[in-house]
Amino acid sequence: MPAIDTTSVRAERLAQLRAAMAHHEVDAFIVPSADPHLSEYLPGRWKGREWISGFTGSVGTFIATKDFAGVWTDGRYYTQAEQELAGTEIGLMKIPSGASLLHIDWLAENMEAGQTVAVDARVLGLAVARLLQDALAARGVKLRTDLDLLDAIWSDRPGLPPEAVFEHPAPYAVLARADKLHATRNAMAKLGAERHFISTLDDIAYLFNLRGADVSYNPVFLAHALVESNSATLFVADGKIDDALRSRLERDGVRVAPYDAAQAALAAIPGDSTLLIDPRRVTAGMRAAVPQGVRIVEAINPTTFAKSRKLEVEMDHVREAMEHDGAALCEFFAWLEPVLLDPKRQPLTEVHIDENITAARARRPHFVSPSFGTIAGFNANGAIMHYRATPENCATIEGDGLLLIDSGGQYLGGTTDITRVVPVGTPSAAQKRDFTLVLKGMINLSVARFPRGTKGPMLDALARAPIWAAGIDYGHGTGHGVGYFLNVHEGPQVISPVATPESHTAMEPGMITSNEPGIYRPGHWGIRIENLVLTQTVANGEFGEFLGFETLTLCPIDTRCIDLSLMRGDEVAWLNDYHRQVRARLLPYVDGAARDWLELRTKEI
Numbered sequence: 001m002p003a004i005d006t007t008s009v010r011a012e013r014l015a016q017l018r019a020a021m022a023h024h025e026v027d028a029f030i031v032p033s034a035d036p037h038l039s040e041y042l043p044g045r046w047k048g049r050e051w052i053s054g055f056t057g058s059v060g061t062f063i064a065t066k067d068f069a070g071v072w073t074d075g076r077y078y079t080q081a082e083q084e085l086a087g088t089e090i091g092l093m094k095i096p097s098g099a100s101l102l103h104i105d106w107l108a109e110n111m112e113a114g115q116t117v118a119v120d121a122r123v124l125g126l127a128v129a130r131l132l133q134d135a136l137a138a139r140g141v142k143l144r145t146d147l148d149l150l151d152a153i154w155s156d157r158p159g160l161p162p163e164a165v166f167e168h169p170a171p172y173a174v175l176a177r178a179d180k181l182h183a184t185r186n187a188m189a190k191l192g193a194e195r196h197f198i199s200t201l202d203d204i205a206y207l208f209n210l211r212g213a214d215v216s217y218n219p220v221f222l223a224h225a226l227v228e229s230n231s232a233t234l235f236v237a238d239g240k241i242d243d244a245l246r247s248r249l250e251r252d253g254v255r256v257a258p259y260d261a262a263q264a265a266l267a268a269i270p271g272d273s274t275l276l277i278d279p280r281r282v283t284a285g286m287r288a289a290v291p292q293g294v295r296i297v298e299a300i301n302p303t304t305f306a307k308s309r310k311l312e313v314e315m316d317h318v319r320e321a322m323e324h325d326g327a328a329l330c331e332f333f334a335w336l337e338p339v340l341l342d343p344k345r346q347p348l349t350e351v352h353i354d355e356n357i358t359a360a361r362a363r364r365p366h367f368v369s370p371s372f373g374t375i376a377g378f379n380a381n382g383a384i385m386h387y388r389a390t391p392e393n394c395a396t397i398e399g400d401g402l403l404l405i406d407s408g409g410q411y412l413g414g415t416t417d418i419t420r421v422v423p424v425g426t427p428s429a430a431q432k433r434d435f436t437l438v439l440k441g442m443i444n445l446s447v448a449r450f451p452r453g454t455k456g457p458m459l460d461a462l463a464r465a466p467i468w469a470a471g472i473d474y475g476h477g478t479g480h481g482v483g484y485f486l487n488v489h490e491g492p493q494v495i496s497p498v499a500t501p502e503s504h505t506a507m508e509p510g511m512i513t514s515n516e517p518g519i520y521r522p523g524h525w526g527i528r529i530e531n532l533v534l535t536q537t538v539a540n541g542e543f544g545e546f547l548g549f550e551t552l553t554l555c556p557i558d559t560r561c562i563d564l565s566l567m568r569g570d571e572v573a574w575l576n577d578y579h580r581q582v583r584a585r586l587l588p589y590v591d592g593a594a595r596d597w598l599e600l601r602t603k604e605i
Contacts, residue, residue, distance in 0.1 A: 010052070010054050010088050010090070017052060017150070024147060026117070026149070028064065028107060028111060031049045031064075032125075034124070036224075037200055040487070040489055041215050041216060044158035045159060052064075052150065053088075054085065055080075055084045055085060057080055057386055058386065059073055059074060060073040063103055063107070069088075070093045070106075071090060071093060076386055076475060079522055080384050101131060104128075107136065111136065114141075116143075117141055118143075118145070125283060125284070161214040163212055165210050165211070166210070167245060168210065168412070168485060172485065174313045174317075175209075181227065181254075185227065185229065191276055194228065195229075195276065196226070196277075197286065201220035201223065203307065204221075206484075207227075207303050213369075218371075218487045219485060221240060223236040231253050232255070233255045235257050235260075236256060236258075236259050269291060269294050271292075271294060275295070275297065277296060277297075278299065278301045281304070300492060305492065307486065308491065308493060310512060311510065320414075321413045321416060323554060324366070324411065325364070326555050326582065327594070329418070330589075330595075330598045331363070331590070336353075336356070347398070350395055351389050354376055364411075367410070368485070370408060371417060372488050376404070376405050378424065380395075382421075383520040385518075398424075401423075401525060403421065404420075404421050404525075407419075412485055415482055418531065423561050427560070429563070432561055434472075435527050435562065437467050437566070438467065441462075441463040441466045441467050442516070443571050443574050443575070444462050444463055444466060445463040445533075446515060446549055450546065450548075452508070452545040452546065456479065456501070457494065457497065459479075459507070460478045460496055463479075467517060476496075477496030477498070478495040479514045479515055481513055482512040493506070493508075493513055509547065513535065514531075530553075534550040535547050535549060536549070551581075557578070564605065
């Protein structure tokens with residue numbers, strides 16, 4: 001069978017979109033990377049930007065006019081986007097971060113008075129909608145939010161995912177559903193709200209102690225929720241909650257309603273009510289359904305704060321999950337290294353890395369799934385920050401170079417995310433230098449101490465300092481929040497130079513955050529070293545409470561890639577101490593070749 005010409009397919013789809021735009025008298029159409037829950041990772045039904053453009057990154061905004069088409073995305077995806085958009089008329093529009101709104105500026109500059117811009121309000125964030133409306137109105141441009149033009153041309157568009165919803169079981173679900181609802185209502189009362197509408201999937205999964213499989217790698221399910229003073233309604237598709245679970249929810253005062261009834265429920269709120277919504281976590285379409293007389297309180301979802309601050313019992317489960325994850329990685333690397341050294345071996349590709357690292361995790365207790373698609377990039381592919389190898393497009397791992405492996409697992413007791421770099425053959429002096437600079441940055445943040453209330457973005461420079469000192473930088477944030485058997489990316493904290501240091505980004509005890517500086521040389525190699533860290537109190541005194549980090553991830557950092565001449569004594573001591581902890585924690589979980597590998601790779605330097 002001849003291969004499908006994807007370039008011509010995308011050209012045809014773009015032509016169909018433009019025909020639909022002309023039919024509705026639309027001059028520009030926006031396709032965000034979003035669903036009705038403003039998720040980062042999307043069910044197939046809402047992968048419209050990917051369907052129309054061919055760009056598969058998790059962040060991007062597509063805009064088409066009658067004579068222009070472009071995708072706005074950030075530095076994590078420049079190389080990937082250039083490759084995936086090659087041969088099409090769709091241009092890459094570079095932005096500094098995934099939160100950038102430069103596409104709004106572009107529309108304001110390029111649209112003329114009297115023209116019309118359209119976007120589907122059901123997948124447009126309320127906060128972004130307001131900025132878009134203001135920018136266009138200032139130029140006399142009309143904004144329509146009642147059109148989903150993709151629906152008319154996407155003939156095989158996926159439906160809603162059918163997978164069942166299940167409970168997060170004890171002992172891993174530490175707080176009861178009723179207790180979480182009670183805490184949420186207390187937070188609502190402090191804000192003066194009688195009702196609270198929630199659309200974000202991980203907030204809903206956390207609040208109701210439920211999990212699902214509607215989004216790849218993220219144990220969430222499609223739902224909205226309306227929490228009231230004495231009741232709660234969970235809007236979820238028919239057939240996803242069985243009778244037994246429905247009964248348990250009802251005992252906790254939770255009514256199950258159809259997924260598509262959420263908008264009508266908002267429209268039925270009495271006019272003298274007060275409703276809490278998070279403008280960054282609800283769509284413009286849902287906000288428009290609220291009757292005009294309802295008083296709106298806008299604040300971050302209380303559950304966003306609550307789920308970010310893990311309880312000590314939850315952290316015990318996370319530490320256990322880290323031990324099992326580390327043991328799985330020992331087994332994986334004990335398999336990988338002899339294979340790399342075998343001159344008679346069959347060709348090893350990046351796809352084999354994904355298969356074998358997932359298989360090793362699957363042998364561990366309470367493993368559910370990977371927490372994201374494994375990134376295994378050899379040499380030049382390692383410089384593509386969110387690279388994903390496929391059987392049709394992957395590199396063979398041979399010769400000299402560096403293999404970057406970013407992977408993670410979902411366990412009933414926690415979510416893991418780790419990046420390690422492995423030397424293949426003999427790494428060059430330049431590669432060792434870059435690796436060591438990244439390691440120094442990671443250590444610098446690992447040992448940081450800072451007053452409670454310090455905003456996450458303010459910590460970013462600590463990891464970059466050794467890298468900046470060499471005149472180098474990297475195009476992604478240094479840290480993101482990580483869920484508890486939930487999304488591998490969660491807020492409210494973030495460690496990034498482009499994030500605004502707002503009050504809700506303050507680091508708090510119990511938060512799990514990634515620590516992952518890097519260096520990427522397009523066409524050559526990429527290096528990232530990533531551990532997850534737990535924020536905890538380390539001192540109380542005259543100057544108040546100070547916080548620091550406990551390193552949670554348990555896996556050796558390959559010392560063969562280090563240029564020791566660039567390391568300070570305290571940095572070497574940190575690494576040796578980390579490896580002692582890794583060895584002590586993982587030895588009870590491994591034997592045979594995995595045990596030998598662990599002892600070899602945790603030797604002092």
